[in-house]
Amino acid sequence: MQQSDLLDGLEADLHRLLEHVRSEWAALSPEALNTRPAPDQWNKAEILAHLNAYWNAYLPAIELAIHKGKARRWTPSGPVQYTARGKRALKQADPQQGKKYKSAKRYNFFQKPTPQHPLKSFIIGAEKLQRLLQLAKAVDLNKTSVRKAHSWFGGHYTLGNLLEWLVRHSEKHLKS
Numbered sequence: 213m214q215q216s217d218l219l220d221g222l223e224a225d226l227h228r229l230l231e232h233v234r235s236e237w238a239a240l241s242p243e244a245l246n247t248r249p250a251p252d253q254w255n256k257a258e259i260l261a262h263l264n265a266y267w268n269a270y271l272p273a274i275e276l277a278i279h280k281g282k283a284r285r286w287t288p289s290g291p292v293q294y295t296a297r298g299k300r301a302l303k304q305a306d307p308q309q310g311k312k313y314k315s316a317k318r319y320n321f322f323q324k325p326t327p328q329h330p331l332k333s334f335i336i337g338a339e340k341l342q343r344l345l346q347l348a349k350a351v352d353l354n355k356t357s358v359r360k361a362h363s364w365f366g367g368h369y370t371l372g373n374l375l376e377w378l379v380r381h382s383e384k385h386l387k388s
Contacts, residue, residue: 298373
């Protein structure tokens with residue numbers, strides 16, 4: 213898949229997710245956001261806090277990576293390439309795949325206090341991600357990389373793999 217096609221598709225998917233949240237979740241009361249569908253399932257506020265935590269970790273790094281890619285004049289070329297780490301992360305985030313994975317403690321808000329206004333923070337983060345998807349069209353998604361957040365072992369995601377993962381991960385949580 214060409215880089216521009218991936219970014220256009222991610223932009224459209226993110227737009228649909230944002231509209232879904234604005235139309236369905238924004239009308240809910242704080243009590244409804246904190247109502248658990250089942251004793252062992254996350255409520256909507258916990259889901260939003262989880263997604264916001266990932267976005268807070270990665271969106272600033274993505275913005276920096278895009279600026280570095282522009283400065284190095286890494287223009288888009290060829291199809292999107294998937295690293296082994298990227299493939300593994302995308303497989304876990306696939307909304308069609310029903311398997312659940314355990315979140316790292318810093319991203320797990322199950323039965324923990326959630327930050328205030330998780331819905332507002334989510335919408336702001338989604339709009340920022342939309343802008344970053346637009347900016348990413350100017351750089352090579354394969355050469356530009358982002359350091360894995362909170363990792364002791366280091367490692368990087370290519371920009372294309374990480375952007376796709378952020379959108380697919382959000383879809384997986386918001387569509388369930």
